[in-house]
Amino acid sequence: MTRTTLIARYGAFAVAATLANLGAQRAVLAVNEGPRGFVIALFVGTLVGLVLKYLLDKRWIFADRTTGMAMHGRKFTLYTTMGIATTAIFWGTETAFWAIWQSDIARETGAVLGLGIGYLVKYRLDRRFVFTNTTLGTA
Numbered sequence: 001m002t003r004t005t006l007i008a009r010y011g012a013f014a015v016a017a018t019l020a021n022l023g024a025q026r027a028v029l030a031v032n033e034g035p036r037g038f039v040i041a042l043f044v045g046t047l048v049g050l051v052l053k054y055l056l057d058k059r060w061i062f063a064d065r066t067t068g069m070a071m072h073g074r075k076f077t078l079y080t081t082m083g084i085a086t087t088a089i090f091w092g093t094e095t096a097f098w099a100i101w102q103s104d105i106a107r108e109t110g111a112v113l114g115l116g117i118g119y120l121v122k123y124r125l126d127r128r129f130v131f132t133n134t135t136l137g138t139a
Helices: 003-031 035-061 067-101 106-131
Strands: none
Touching: 003 035, 003 106, 035 067, 035 106, 067 106
16 A cells, blocks of 8 residues: 555544544533533544544554454454553543633534544554554555
């Protein structure tokens, strides 16, 4: 895969996961707008985006063809672990924007900014520690 293709795919998948994340957050916030709803929305959105991004990255970025529940469980656990620091970047940025400006547009702007930075860091971590048995994704 060329570097341009890799960047385009990864970017498109990051956008798809971001939209899924924000869509899930909006669904939760439509039911509960308060501070508790905000925290639940962060968790639900993160889970939705994480699962989608893992499936897309595994297949289309790193061409990882491993199968089986044990292998998926191991890789997803590693993938999630690599995402802890990047999730902190995302949550921190989104929360800061929401706390400062108290608006949905500010919250979502913070989320997009935090997710963008987080995804750049996460790609490098995933390439080095999670998808080590592939040659794709190394452009």
